[in-house]
Amino acid sequence: MINKKTFCNAFTVDVEDYFQVSAFEKYIHRDDWERLPCRIEKNMECILALLDQYKIKATFFTLGWIAERYPKLIQELVACGHELASHGYSHIRVTQQNHNSFFDDVYRTKALLEDIGGVEVRGYRAASYSIDRTCLWAHSALCEAGYFYSSSIYPVHHDLYGIPDAPRFVYQPILDHPEFIEIPITTTDFFGYRIPAGGGGYFRFYPYWFSRWAIKRVNEYDKQSALFYFHPWELDPEQPKQTGLNLKTRFRHYLNLHRTESRLRQLFVDFQWDRMDRIFLDNAVISGEHHE
Template sequence: MIRNAMTIDVEDYYQVSAFEPHVSRDDWDALPARIERNLHRILDILDERGVSATFFTLGWVAERHSGLIRELVQRGHELASHGYAHVRVNRQDRGTFLEDARRTKCLLEDIAGIEVNGYRAASYSIDDSTPWAHEVLRETGYRYSSSVYPIRHDHYGVPDAPRFVFHPIPGDDVFIEVPISTVEIRSRRFPCGGGGYFRLYPYSLSRWAFGQLNHIENQAGIFYFHPWEIDPEQPRIPGLSPKTRFRHYLNLARMESRWRKLLSDFHWDRMDRIFLSMPAGTQGNSA
């Protein structure tokens, strides 16, 4: 039985990268928060289905909702880092990123009282312009990253990266990168790991893609989404471009029911239990 990784990127609706030109970080505290309501809904559904997941959490959110962070750990989920304030890695230099990665890890560990092993970059922003990023994560005590999307996209992506777990640091066989899931059709890669793609595609296509990963390629899939994606009543941000508005608000009302189907149709677990427990020799560069 292949277990797939269920992951949630813990950020509120106003913190997405596409909203940066419209919502200042200085204004985040003044906006109505939806994260507690949405995250409790997700936790309850996971409990109903008996699924444990990994929550890649912003340090900014954890500081303001520490009880919620402790609760998700108490419910048996993995707490991991999403950086402090959703700043893309490729907009930081090495020193700034090192400080952010270390600060967020220490903050989450102090709040939850557990070790934090995993990291996911804002908007999958570890790419060819940040060759030092994985080394920094290793240096600051993380054991894995899930920050590479091996596709071509207008905002992110490393299209020639391996599709499955690999060691990104030359000479290091401990630290791993776990890329977001894709499928290949006639030598072309297509994203299937969640987020906006999951809301855009018919559910049958997403189910087929995870079936391909599990039953044809014999690989674990990685699925991700955000708490705001199950919240069709979230406040609307004014001034968005048609593309940004379409991507963010598309099919929000259908997301929860689709996600419930995905939970039922496949087997799920935390990132650390799946990938950090892999036997030696199974974490090689898999293209």
């Protein structure tokens, strides 16, 4: 049994519906979102009930598009004591924007979430972890927009995202603003290889024991808090199935959806969890490392 008193890890949810994922961009146009059956209310209610059962507080990186249409969901998660954070308005990757359009998006979304939720929004996560080497200016834009942290970089090789040599743990990406931090998605280092350990599709792909081993290694070997994420649609094996998908997209999206809930329950038993802001802002020890 893991010593829960040693490290508290951050549990996060990227609040978007199944039809809003980047992998479906070629198949589902944004103009069609309004006409598709939404599953977010049902799935969010399941998540909130699950977290309440295990007495866990989490951070919800929420699309402005979702908050605008389902304000009661936002108010409920805030009332339950969870952290409300921004995922941008409509899941547009940072690599598809310039500085001005990105600033307008994150500033607008922050104001919208704060108006609906009635709390300060301090954190941001880019769609599909899309802050990469080509758009490191995004950190300055976020700081200008009033955010305190980003959780948008995955320090791995991947065909859709990643900065492989980025720091693995909390660092300060802007020299002139050391109060702003980047909190990378968790990886574990094994014989010089970085292995994704932050959740999402990897959590469904790996057997559970591997995810448990990787997070435990981050806590016990690296002496760091881990960060875990997943999406509401990953709890929903009954979601509408899309047609015409290529094999890779179909595999990544639908693999082991029926196992997610049972694995999450085990994860809640094996580790201690809390909100991002409490772990990385309120009580954090930042390395002071700078990376560009």
